[in-house]
Amino acid sequence: MSETTNTAASPSDHIENQELPDSGYLLLAIETSCDETSVAVVRNGREVLSNIISSQIDTHRQFGGVVPEIASRKHVESMTLIIEEALREAQVELPDIDGIAVTQGPGLIGALLVGVVAAKSLAMALDVPLIGTHHIAGHIYANHLVGDILYPAIALVVSGGHTEIVLLESEGKFRMIGRTRDDAVGEAYDKVARALRFPYPGGPYVDRLAQEATEEVVLPRSWLEPDSYDFSFSGLKSAVLAEINRSRMKGETPEFSALARGFQQSVIDVVTGKAIKAAKEFGARQMLLCGGVAANKGLRTKLTELCAEVGLPLLIPPNKLCTDNAAMIAAAADMKWRRKQFSSLDLKAEAVMSLEEWSV
Structure with a gap:
């Protein structure tokens, strides 16, 4: 460097x-x-x-x-x-x-x-x-533009090229405790969106379709090692493609809405689960949601619910930030x-x- x-x-x-x-x-x-x-x-x-x-x-x-x-x-x-x-x-x-x-x-x-x-x-x-x-x-x-940050804090960063869990020990002191090993969340959304025939950028389309779906194709969760805060979404992307190919080989029309919901639920379960676990382990006083994918309605809703359950204050910037x-x-x-x-x-x-x- x-x-x-x-x-x-x-x-x-x-x-x-x-x-x-x-x-x-x-x-x-x-x-x-x-x-x-x-x-x-x-x-x-x-x-x-x-x-x-x-x-x-x-x-x-x-x-x-x-x-x-x-x-x-x-x-x-x-x-x-x-x-x-x-x-x-x-x-x-x-x-x-x-x-x-x-x-x-x-x-x-x-x-x-x-x-x-x-x-x-x-x-x-x-x-x-x-x-x-x-x-x-x-x-x-x-997040500091919309509220005061309480330290130590856990930041869940989800953007086009980054999926990371960062510990803020004090103001401006960053410690990376988890990161993606392959596709970031945003990249996975765009690749799945392309398979579902949505235009670029596909994340908002997948989010909207998942919210509207009445059924779900249950897809695997990649938790990696028990003590790891890292992420891996390449296998999840491959699972979506495999489901689409399986349907077509049977002469059936893929259930895009159910696939979108299954994909989104898998992503959200893993990123929010690891973020909450990190907050407990490191004694965080606050959770911060950051990055372009923080605009995802499903992610915002789930993380809000989990933070409320454990009594952890949550800051999320408005979509424009x-x-x-x-x-x-x-x-x-x-x-x-x-x-x-x-x-x-x-x-x-x-x-x-x-x-x-x-x-x-």
Whole structure:
């Protein structure tokens, strides 16, 4: 891993001796890790003045998934316009900005590079601090935009490319205790959705069909080793495909709604079961649900029920803060802003980046 991955290592050379405002500060954040171009202006790490998101879903849908080269090009085309719109909605101007936050990684390297270059240019032009930020830290601290986080906490991260259980021992101190060994939840949803003949992105379609289903094809649960908090969904995806092929070989029409419900129930049982188990083992005072798949109605409902049963407070961001957005990047960057842990202008985009090493 590059030596620049841990952005807390040294302050930015151009603001090393600069006095920073104690209150009323504005962070402008940029998020370009995948196929959303997003810019936000956030006051004091909590108050979202603007959070502009330009989605590329319609562009990538025709290819059945994200095409990295196209995503990068779209970010370049959109960046200046999105920055201007974010400033306009927040009713501020560039000289009002006190710091620049940007997603440094993980993500698509070309897409990340567009955001990092834009952020470095703004930081240098405005002579303000630069904060390279971890994408998953952003998803986790999206919860801080809607409520106070109680430590220690367990974060269940479910997004397109990540399924993880993270222990937050204190503010900004991350410990990875479980992760996917193959497909993440979002990837599994998209692959199953394709088998069920839904367009990309397929997760919301599968969720809706599962909610409407009156029957369920019971599918296996992959719990792995008894003491493991890791996940594996490739076998579940294969089980769905096997059921479809079995029906067709018999000359029958596959029961897509029952399959969708069976798939979703299997996923939800495993991720929520492991999250609750982790919360008990590590003495968590709160559960955090994070990432794009956190918008899944079935998952939100089940986790809410389980947390209520064990008396564990639960925080879930609204849907607009679950998907990739820049406000969440500002919320995570705020922890480093307050500690004056800034990045230098030789900051590099990182396709693979350790959350634990990014800790404050």
